[in-house]
Amino acid sequence: MEYSEVNRLSRLTAILIQIQTKRIVTASALSRKFQVSTRTIYRDIKALENAGVPILTEEGKGYRLMEGYKIPPVMFTEKQANALILAEQLVLKNKDASFVKDYTEAIDKIKSILGYTLKDKANILAGRTQYNEVLHQERNSNNLSDIQFALTNHQLVSIEYINKDQFKTCRVIEPFALLSSENWYLIARCRLREAFRFFRLDRIQGIEVLTETFTPHKMTLQEYFDKYH
Structure with a gap:
């Protein structure tokens, strides 16, 4: 997801909360709060309306939710x-x-x-998860979502991995943490090497999240760095 998209997504979420929690809110107040132009706020309000949120405009006053309308609880996968x-x-x-x-x-x-x-x-x-912003650097990975799922559910992952010398191996790993710098990296305990290893996500050629689980590693990311680096 591009940073500008994340920026707008976060603003839309925050605007929705503002409208839900306040009786009335003006475009100028939202503009000042989020440090964007009023024209941008108008576009954001329109986007929320198009998404089905019943926002009413009171001329000369601002925006409010339709009387009696409650935004239903959001269910996330x-x-x-x-x-x-x-x-x-x-x-x-x-x-x-x-x-x-x-x-x-x-x-x-x-x-x-x-x-x-x-x-x-x-x-x-x-x-x-540790993210370091690198400008103008394309990150290429199709596996991040599956790896996040395996990490939080403590499920083993089978991967086909190509190293920097273009040598392919098949490994079963225990996902531990995700890092991003110039690329996305996965820290995982490799059962082939019986040790923690770094894997570049764009070098994973095949991936399968297995049903078998592993015992969670009882340490924080900082404790990992302190112990192994």
Whole structure:
């Protein structure tokens, strides 16, 4: 997902919360809060209306929700919740402190409606994902969603992996954490090597999430770095 898309997604989420929690809110107030033009706010409101949110415009006053309308609880699949956690990591790199605060509060509210099991998994993933922004660098991976799922459910993954010398091996791994710099990397315990290894996601040629589970590794990402690096 491009950063600009994440930026807009986070703003739409926060605008929706503002409209839901306030009796009336003006475009100029939203413009100041999110540091965008009023024209951008008009487009965002239109996008929410097109999505089916009954937003009423009171001439000279602002926006409010239709009387008696309550935004229903949102149900997320596990992979959708994981995608939100990744989006949060991207937004945290934004240099505007107020924007980061607003988005973090929005994500906290979204997390609050997740079931307990999903919430626990989301917190595991948040603690095991490290994102470093690299401008103008294309990241190429089709496996991130499956790996996130395996990581939070402690399921073994079978991969076909090509190393830097173009040598292919088949491995069964225990996913532990995800890192992003110039590429996405997976830290996992490799059962072939009986040790933790780094795997570049764009070098994974085939992947299968197995039904067999493994015993979770009882350490944080920082504890991993302290122990092995």
